[in-house]
Amino acid sequence: MRPIADFIMRGRVQATLVVAGCAALPLLFWLSAAAGCLVLLRRGSDASSVLGLGLLSGLVSWHFTQDPAGLLVLLGAWSLALMLRAGHSWNRILLGSVAVGLLCAVCVGTVFSSAVEPLAKAFADVLPQAMGEVYQSFSADQKAAFGALMVPLTIISIAFSSQVLSVLCLILGRYWQAMLYNPGGFGREFRAIRIPRKVALSLLAIMCLAPFFGTYTLILSPLCSVPLVFAALALIHGLVAQKKLAGFWLVGVYVTLLPFMQLLGPLLVVLAIVDSLIDFRGRLASKDADNANGEG
Structure with missing residues (x-):
């Protein structure tokens, strides 16, 4: 992982390439979020142009894929990185992640609601097979109640995964920062x-x-x-x-x-x-x- 961190911190062009390039790829948005955390933690306000291009790339990716996960993780991880950069303790960062999860839930239920319905329908289609005979023993009202829960549970799942990934990306960014500039520092922080x-x-x-x-x-x-x-x-x-x-x-x-x-x-x-x-x-x-x- 050190070569990646070295490349990101080599210059603005390299950082932009990783942050914006990975944000455009659905399976690498987590690397973009972690790289953005590293640049933000190290450079502060100087990282605004890099993060701005990364956010724009994430918006483009969402427009074509209709998957809000990458965009939510970018915003969540960078928000937590701002708190850490401001000197807040990891206890407050973790508590702040709860607010990040709640905001993700609100965004998914409003701005990204079009992406929720297909996922909820897919879960509802799989539910009878997953529960087997138990599902068949339910009454029509109970089946309808389960069906009504699919949308809220889908929102909860997306918000929870976005919260966890935001924290993990921040941890990776902080680990990179410590590895490059303060060896062993992150380990002491985390263990405390x-x-x-x-x-x-x-x-x-x-x-x-x-x-x-x-x-x-x-x-x-x-x-x-x-x-x-x-x-x-x-x-x-x-x-x-x-x-x-x-x-x-x-x-x-x-x-x-x-x-x-x-x-x-x-x-x-x-x-x-x-x-x-x-x-x-x-x-x-x-x-x-x-x-x-x-x-x-």
């Missing part, structure tokens, strides 16, 4: 992420109560889980570094997480909340200091 107790409990309360206030407030549950999931991953990274464990532990975590996210996601949320109450890293650091005997 810990959601404060009141904030973590507030997020948990919103996640639990949101489904009771209607279909569209249901979106708050997955969006509010994102900061806690990333905080749990930061905790795992911090414990591995603190105990000087081998890197394969982290590889094992991510290899397990990707296919079983639906099962492990709630466990990570719980882990982050418990850490906000107990502070595992702080307790282990204190314990190690108390046990220091001057050897090694």
